[in-house]
Amino acid sequence: MSRSFDAANFLIPQTLETGRLRLRPFEHDDWRALHEHFSDAECTRFTFRRALTEAATWRAMASMAGHWLLRGYGPYAVEEKATGSVLGTVGPWYPLEWPEPEIKWTLARRHWGRGYASEAVRAVQRMAHQHLPQLRLISLIDSRNEASIRLALAVGATLEREIEFAGWPFHVYRHPEQPGGI
Secondary structure (H helix, E strand, O other), rough: OOOOHHHOOOOOOOOOOOOEEEOOOOOOOOOHHHHHHHHHHHHHHHOOOOOOHHHHHHHHHHHHHHHHHHHOOOOEEEEEOOOOOOOEEEEEEOOOOOOOOOOEEEEEEHHHHOHHHHHHHHHHHHHHHOOOOOOOOOEEOOOOOOOHHHHHHHOOOOOEEEEEEEEEEEEEEEEOOOOOOO
């Protein structure tokens, strides 16, 4: 499907809000906050498999921002309402090599364990059910990434299958079609 580069053609809302979070489009300087995640080898060991440089973080953010223009939807910057700080990114994601559209999540390590990721993922699940019902969303997770597996299960996703992806064993977790109770 061909898409024009007009925000009016987006298939999903540009912002979502939860009790503590605002999910919004990326802004130019967000790469600086995102670099806290992308420069941390522990945060990226199951995705990029290495820490990223500042330039690579900027390109990763630009890729997510561009995804909106090409697909009509994409990941959000996750902003804490109380502080205005960008914690990471959560949202629908479907790069060319992915087996299916997914809900992705990344948060800087100091924000782990506070429920921010599950709060944001649940908001994306509800939004996707309303605005992207044709997509049966997955999360593609390295089979060794125990923290992401726990999050997928906590938000109601179920293990569907294991595949080889980028030379590694990955699990495909299917998100619920009905967001009831999430």
